[in-house]
Amino acid sequence: DQSAKRSAMKYSVLLVLTYHLVLCSSDNTTCDKNGKRIDCGFVGINQTGCENKKCCWNPRDNDIWCFHPNRPSGAIEYIVDNIEKTTLGAKITIRTNGSSFGPYGQDITPLVVEISAQEDERLHVKIYDPNDSRWEVPARFSPIPDDPKSRPSSPLYSYKYPQKGERFYFILTRKDNNDVLFDTSKGEGLQFADQFLSISTILPDNYNLYGLGEHITPYLKLQPRTYTMWNFDTATPEYLNVYGSHPFYLDQRTSGKAHGVFLRNSNGMDVILDDTSLTYNVIGGVLDFYFFLGPEPESVIQQYQQVIGRPHMPPYWALGFHQCRYGYPNVQELEDVVSKYKENQIPLDTMWTDIDYMDKYKDFTLDPNNFPKDEMNKFVSNLHANGQHYVVIIDPGIKTENGYSPYEDGLKMDIFVKDHNNNVFTGKVWPGITAFPDFFNPNANKYWENQISNFINDLLPVDGLWIDMNEISNFCTGECQSAKTNRRPNSKEIRSSSLGFDPNNPPYKINNQGTNTELNVKTLDMDAVHYGGVLEYNAHNLFGLTETIATDKALENIRGNRSLVISRSTFPGTGGHGGHWTGDNHAKWDDLLTSIPDILNFQMYGIPLIGADICGFLGDTNEELCSRWIELGAFYPFSRDHNTKGAASQELYTWQSVAAISRKVLAVRYSLLPYYYTLFYNAHISAPYKPSATVLRPVFFEFPSDQKTYDIYQQFMIGSGILVSPVLQQGSTSVQAYFPSSIWYDFYTLETVSEGSETKTLQTPIDHIQIHVRGGSIIPMQAPALTTTQSRMNNFSLLVALDSEESATGDLYWDDGESIKMSNYLQARFHVSDKSLTSTISKPVYSYSMPPLSSITIVGLRKKPSEITLKGSSIDFVYDEDTHSVRITMNWSMKEEFEIKWK
Numbered sequence: 064d065q066s067a068k069r070s071a072m073k074y075s076v077l078l079v080l081t082y083h084l085v086l087c088s089s090d091n092t093t094c095d096k097n098g099k100r101i102d103c104g105f106v107g108i109n110q111t112g113c114e115n116k117k118c119c120w121n122p123r124d125n126d127i128w129c130f131h132p133n134r135p136s137g138a139i140e141y142i143v144d145n146i147e148k149t150t151l152g153a154k155i156t157i158r159t160n161g162s163s164f165g166p167y168g169q170d171i172t173p174l175v176v177e178i179s180a181q182e183d184e185r186l187h188v189k190i191y192d193p194n195d196s197r198w199e200v201p202a203r204f205s206p207i208p209d210d211p212k213s214r215p216s217s218p219l220y221s222y223k224y225p226q227k228g229e230r231f232y233f234i235l236t237r238k239d240n241n242d243v244l245f246d247t248s249k250g251e252g253l254q255f256a257d258q259f260l261s262i263s264t265i266l267p268d269n270y271n272l273y274g275l276g277e278h279i280t281p282y283l284k285l286q287p288r289t290y291t292m293w294n295f296d297t298a299t300p301e302y303l304n305v306y307g308s309h310p311f312y313l314d315q316r317t318s319g320k321a322h323g324v325f326l327r328n329s330n331g332m333d334v335i336l337d338d339t340s341l342t343y344n345v346i347g348g349v350l351d352f353y354f355f356l357g358p359e360p361e362s363v364i365q366q367y368q369q370v371i372g373r374p375h376m377p378p379y380w381a382l383g384f385h386q387c388r389y390g391y392p393n394v395q396e397l398e399d400v401v402s403k404y405k406e407n408q409i410p411l412d413t414m415w416t417d418i419d420y421m422d423k424y425k426d427f428t429l430d431p432n433n434f435p436k437d438e439m440n441k442f443v444s445n446l447h448a449n450g451q452h453y454v455v456i457i458d459p460g461i462k463t464e465n466g467y468s469p470y471e472d473g474l475k476m477d478i479f480v481k482d483h484n485n486n487v488f489t490g491k492v493w494p495g496i497t498a499f500p501d502f503f504n505p506n507a508n509k510y511w512e513n514q515i516s517n518f519i520n521d522l523l524p525v526d527g528l529w530i531d532m533n534e535i536s537n538f539c540t541g542e543c544q545s546a547k548t549n550r551r552p553n554s555k556e557i558r559s560s561s562l563g564f565d566p567n568n569p570p571y572k573i574n575n576q577g578t579n580t581e582l583n584v585k586t587l588d589m590d591a592v593h594y595g596g597v598l599e600y601n602a603h604n605l606f607g608l609t610e611t612i613a614t615d616k617a618l619e620n621i622r623g624n625r626s627l628v629i630s631r632s633t634f635p636g637t638g639g640h641g642g643h644w645t646g647d648n649h650a651k652w653d654d655l656l657t658s659i660p661d662i663l664n665f666q667m668y669g670i671p672l673i674g675a676d677i678c679g680f681l682g683d684t685n686e687e688l689c690s691r692w693i694e695l696g697a698f699y700p701f702s703r704d705h706n707t708k709g710a711a712s713q714e715l716y717t718w719q720s721v722a723a724i725s726r727k728v729l730a731v732r733y734s735l736l737p738y739y740y741t742l743f744y745n746a747h748i749s750a751p752y753k754p755s756a757t758v759l760r761p762v763f764f765e766f767p768s769d770q771k772t773y774d775i776y777q778q779f780m781i782g783s784g785i786l787v788s789p790v791l792q793q794g795s796t797s798v799q800a801y802f803p804s805s806i807w808y809d810f811y812t813l814e815t816v817s818e819g820s821e822t823k824t825l826q827t828p829i830d831h832i833q834i835h836v837r838g839g840s841i842i843p844m845q846a847p848a849l850t851t852t853q854s855r856m857n858n859f860s861l862l863v864a865l866d867s868e869e870s871a872t873g874d875l876y877w878d879d880g881e882s883i884k885m886s887n888y889l890q891a892r893f894h895v896s897d898k899s900l901t902s903t904i905s906k907p908v909y910s911y912s913m914p915p916l917s918s919i920t921i922v923g924l925r926k927k928p929s930e931i932t933l934k935g936s937s938i939d940f941v942y943d944e945d946t947h948s949v950r951i952t953m954n955w956s957m958k959e960e961f962e963i964k965w966k
Contacts, residue, residue: 083875092942093132093166094119099251100130101335101342102289103579116572116579131344131571132166133251139165141215141231141253144173144222147873149212152178155194155224157231159251160838167570168256178222180206183215184357184366186222190255190262190350198348198601200329201503204609205636207327208370219356220244221507235354237320243267244314244322250340250574258569263342267316271773272311272341273761274323275334276664276914277633279645281653283660283761283776285312287338291574294632296536296585298647298681301657303577306605306646307633308535309668310334312341313363319768320358323367327773328349329604329634331573332581346569347601361762364756365749368669372639374756374788375615376747377672378625379880381642381701382736383412383525383851384729390708391419393433394442400714401446407716410849413452415529415703419453424493424680425462427469427518428579439523450852452526454627459533459610460497462490462956469514469768473498478507480599482542483590487552489544490537490587496544499535499587502601502609504594508666511610512617519621527627530612530641531606534586534632537788541567541588566590566600607632608640615640624881633670642672642701650679650706650713655692660776662699666757672748674701683711686718687793687829691720694832695789697728697783700739700758724830731834733854735781737875740844742782744876752892758782765837766803769820775801777795780913784840784864784873785943788833798825798833806838806923808864813922813946818867838923839866841893845914855880858917863895865923871895877909877957889913889958895921898928908958916955919963922948928965938963 067535094249096119103118113120113129123130153177166169171192179187181436187814188693223234228270232248246265247253254261266272273283275290279299292308299305310326312334325944326332328770330347343350368374388403391397397414404411420439429436443453452946461469461479473479475489479498482488487498519525537543566589572579582600589600611630618626628641637643645661648654665673677696678689680843684706693715696702715725745755757764760780778788778800786798786807802817809816816835817823825833836842842864846857864870872895878888889909891902900921927942931951941950955961 094121094639095133095279096121096123098133098248099342100127100133101333101344102127102574103129103131105423117605118738119625132906139170141170141172141174141255143229143231146224149177149179151180151210152210152440154226155231165254165256165259167259167536171255171257171506174255176233177232178223178224179210180214180218181210182269182366183218183357184362185370186218186220186235186354186356188352190253192255192349195502198330198439198597199351200327200340200348200605204605204612205327205634206372219358220354237322237356237358237712240318240320242316242318242320245324250342253913255350258346259571260345260348261343262350263340267852269317270688271315271317271763272312272336273315274309274664274667275336276309276668277307277661278302279657280660281657282774283663284774285336285845287336289574290334290336291332291577292604293573293575293582294335294534294569294634295576296532296534297576297643299649299654301653304575307607307629307637307643307668309633309635309664310343311635311666311668313360315360315763317770321360321363321767322357323355323363325353325367325370327353327370327635330601331575331603333573344571344573346573348572353433357926359754360717360767361754361756361760364667364669365754367667367688368638368746368749368756371635371669373749374669374671374743374746375568375640375642376625376743376885377629377642377697379736379740379855380851381627381672382739382743383444383702383733384410384697385413385415385454385701386411386783387415387703387705387713388431388708388712389417389419389706390710391416394435394438397441398445400620401451403714405718405849407726409715409722409725410733410847411451412850413454413526414446415456415705416453417456418458418493421494423462425464425469426460427522429522436522443524447524450850452907453527454527454529454629455523456529456531458492458531459499459535459606460490460494461500462493462494463487463496463498472513472628473500473510476506476510478504478510480587481592482588483592485592488542488587488591490514490535491539491543492532492536500610501593502606502613503597507594508613508616511613512620515617526943527629528618528623530607530610530614530628530630533610533630535603535606537586540581540585541583541595542591543645554873580734588962604634608634608637610640611637619883623883625883625943628738631670633661633665635669638668638670638672639865643670644673644701644703645675645703647680647707647789648676650682650684650688652688652791652793654679655688655695656777658695658699659779659791661778662759663776665759666759669727669756671743671758672701674699674703676703676705678706681710684713686720687720689713689715690724690829690932691790694728695787695791696757697725697832698733698787700743702732727959728832730847733851734844735785735842736851736854737843737845737877738782738784740880741874741876747873762786762801762803771801771805772803784837784842786835786837788835790827790832796826796828798827799823800825800833800835802835806864806866808922808946810834810836811941813920813948815947816922836864836922838864839871840864841871841895843875843891843893851880856875856914858914860918860920861916863893863900863919863921865895865921867923869895869898869923875957877913879911887911891957898965900961902960902962904958904960913957916957917953919949919951919953921951922946924949924965931963931965933963934961
C-alpha cells in the first residue's frame with residue numbers, strides 16, 4: 064500500500080532541522096505580545112518553565128502569561144490563487160504569499176479548499192494538500208458520506224469566500240436569519256504545516272457550546288479553556304483528556320436554532336475556547352469539516368449520525384441492571400452475589416467479571432483454581448436458565464508467551480502492531496509483556512473472531528464482551544522488552560534513526576494531561592507501525608473504535624444475535640457498534656454530579672448506550688452516596704454497579720436502606736424499558752416522523768428557545784417525555800427543579816406539579832428521586848420484574864399525559880429483543896386529539912406472541928368523562944378527582960389498532 068506508506072512518511076521532517084528552526088524563532092517574530100495568545104502553561108508556571116516548553120513569556124494583567132508562539136500581524140498568509148465552480152460548490156486553490164516557516168514548521172503550499180453542499184442541512188468543507196496524500200481517517204472505520212449528483216434544492220445555509228488574489232477565509236451563514244455560524248475571516252488565519260494545522264472561528268457573545276470530548280467537567284455548557292483530544296488511560300481527572308476523542312461540538316444560539324461542527328480528524332489536537340473564538344490546533348492529517356444546520360438540537364445530532372453512523376441497537380437484556388466488581392475472588396462469590404440479589408428481590412439481568420477470572424490475566428483463559436471451567440459453565444448455565452446473562456472483560460494486550468495460542472496464532476497470522484524495525488511491538492499490561500492486535504490489518508478481525516469463538520465455544524458461553532485498556536493503555540512509556548522496566552533502553556536514539564524525526568515529540572505540544580505530556584506516555588511509541596505503514600502517531604485515537612468494530616462483528620457472527628460490547632476508548636462511529644462506560648470514576652459526590660454531563664455529551668457523540676459506575680469505582684462509597692447514586696443510575700441507559708479491588712463492598716443489598724431504594728427505582732426503570740427500547744430503536748433507524756438520535760438528552764434539546772435551559776446539567780430528559788431531577792449534594796433532601804414551558808405531572812402520584820417556566824423547590828427524602836412526565840407524552844410501560852426475560856412477558860400499559868390542548872403522542876417498538884436483522888417487529892404510534900386516543904400499527908405485524916395491553920391511564924382531563932368507548936362500545940373506567948385522571952382496565956391485543964373516545 065504505497066499510498067498509505069507515503070501518508071505515514073509525510074511526517075518525516077528532519078528532527079534536527081525542525082528543532083533548530085523552532086529554537087531560533089524565539090524572538091518577536093514568533094512571540095508577538097500583541098497577537099493572539101493561546102495558553103501554553105498551567106497554573107503556577109514560571110518564566111523558566113514556560114521557556115523550557117519553547118513557549119513565549121510575557122506577563123500582562125488579565126491575560127495569558129505563557130503562550131504558544133504566534134504570528135505577528137502581516138505574517139505570511141494564504142491567498143486565493145484559483146476558483147473552480149463545481150456541481151456542489153467550489154474548488155479553491157490557495158497559496159502562501161511568500162516563503163513561510165512558522166513556529167511549527169513550513170507552511171504547505173498550494174492547498175485546495177473543497178466546498179460541497181451535500182444536503183439541505185449539511186455542508187462539507189475540506190482543506191488538503193493536492194500534491195501529497197496526507198493521513199485521513201479510513202472510510203472502513205469511519206464512514207464517509209457520498210456526494211450527491213446534484214446540489215441540494217433548499218439549503219439552510221449560504222457561504223462566502225474571497226475573490227482571487229485576496230486573503231483566504233470562509234464564512235458560513237444560516238439563510239433564514241443571517242446568523243453567522245463559522246467565520247475564519249479574523250484572527251491569525253489558516254496555518255497548515257506538516258505537523259501543525261490551525262484554524263479559528265469567531266464566536267458570538269455569550270455563546271452556548273457543547274461537546275468536544277472526552278472530558279470530565281462539572282458543567283455541560285463549555286467554558287473557556289483548552290480541550291485536548293488524545294486518548295489516555297487515567298482515573299477521570301476533571302478537565303483533562305481521558306479515554307476518547309470526539310472533535311464535535313453543538314452550538315445552540317439564542318434564536319432557538321442549533322448547528323453542529325465535526326472535524327473528521329484522528330490526530331492529537333487542542334481545541335482552544337476563549338471568550339470570542341474557537342481555535343483548532345491539530346498535529347497532523349487534514350482539515351475535514353462537516354457542518355450540520357439542524358435547526359433543532361436533536362436534528363443536529365441526527366444529521367451528525369448520518370455521517371458517523373447510526374447507533375447500534377442493543378439487545379433488550381442490555382437495558383436491565385448489571386452487577387460487577389474488580390476483585391471477586393472465585394466463582395463461588397459470583398454465585399453468592401447472584402443469589403443475594405434474588406433473595407433481596409432486586410432486579411439483576413447480567414453478572415459481570417473483571418480480569419479476576421483469567422489465568423494470570425491472560426485473555427481468553429480461565430483461572431483453573433478459582434474459576435475452573437466446569438464450575439464456571441455450571442454458573443453460566445444457571446444464569447441462562449434464570450433468564451440472566453454473563454459478560455466478561457478482555458484487554459487488547461496479548462501476553463508474549465510461547466505456547467499461549469492467542470500469541471502463537473497472532474504471530475502466524477502476522478497481525479500484531481510492529482515497532483519501527485518491523486518487529487512485534489511489545490508493551491506491558493496486566494499479564495506482563497504483551498503484543499497488541501493491529502485492527503488495521505485485514506486479517507486481524509478474523510484472528511479476533513477466532514479467539515473469541517474458541518473462548519465462547521470451548522471454554523465459556525458468555526453473552527457479551529467488555530473491552531478495556533484500549534486507548535491503547537501501556538504500563539511502559541512506549542516500548543518495553545522486560546517485565547521489570549517501564550521504558551525501553553536508548554529509546555530516543557532508536558527512534559531518531561528510524562524516520563528522520565521523532566513523532567513522539569512533534570514541534571507543537573498538545574496539552575496532554577494538562578502538562579504537555581509526551582505522546583507515548585502510558586501508550587505506544589508514535590513510530591510504532593500499523594498495517595500499510597500507518598504510524599501510531601496518526602492511528603492512536605482510533606484503536607478503541609477498531610477493536611469495538613471487530614468485537615461487535617465477532618460476537619454477532621459467533622452468537623447469531625445482537626451483540627453487547629462496552630468499550631472504554633471511543634471515537635466518532637463507536638456508537639454504531641457498541642456502548643461506553645465513563646471509566647474509573649470515584650466514590651465521591653463530585654463524580655455523581657459529573658456523570659450527568661458526561662453521559663449527556665455521549666448522547667451527542669452518537670453513543671447512547673452509556674453509563675457511569677454506580678456508587679463509584681475507586682474508593683469506599685457510603686450508604687447515603689450509594690442511595691443517591693442508584694436513584695440516578697437506575698436511569699442511565701447502561702446501568703451497572705461496579706467498584707475496585709480492595710474497596711468496601713457496594714452491591715445494592717449491602718445496606719437494607721439501599722436495597723429498599725434499589726427495589727423502588729429499578730422497578731421504575733424496568734417498567735419504563737419499553738419506552739427506553741423504543742428510544743434506542745428510533746435513534747438506530749433515524750425515525751422519519753420526528754428528530755430521533757438520543758435516549759437521554761439535555762433539557763435544552765426539548766426547549767431550545769428557553770435560554771434558562773442552556774446551563775442546566777443537573778437535570779435531564781429521557782426522550783422527550785420524562786424529566787429527571789436527582790439529588791446530587793450530600794445531606795440534601797430537596798431539589799431545585801426547573802420546569803420549562805409545559806404541563807408537568809408527578810410520575811408517582813400523577814398530580815400536576817407545574818404548568819411551566821418556573822423553578823420549584825421539591826422535598827426529596829433519601830428514598831426518592833424526582834421524576835416528572837411532560838404533558839403531550841404517551842409512555843408505553845410494562846409491569847416490572849427481576850429480569851427483562853420476565854418483564855417482557857408482563858402486560859403492557861400506557862401512561863397518557865395530556866398537554867394544555869388535551870393532546871398527546873407516543874410510540875412503541877417491539878421485537879424479539881435480540882435478532883440482528885430486526886425484520887419481524889411491531890411499531891405502534893399513539894395519538895390523542897379531540898377526546899380520542901388511537902393506535903396505528905405498522906404492517907406487517909409482529910408474528911410472535913406478545914403480552915396484551917391491560918390498562919391505560921389518562922392524566923390531565925379537565926373534567927370527568929360521562930362515557931368512554933372502545934371501538935364504539937362503552938367501557939368501565941375510574942376517575943380520580945385529585946389528579947384529573949382516568950384509569951381504564953382492558954385486555955387488548957397490542958397487535959390490534961384501537962380507538963378510545965370520551966365525552
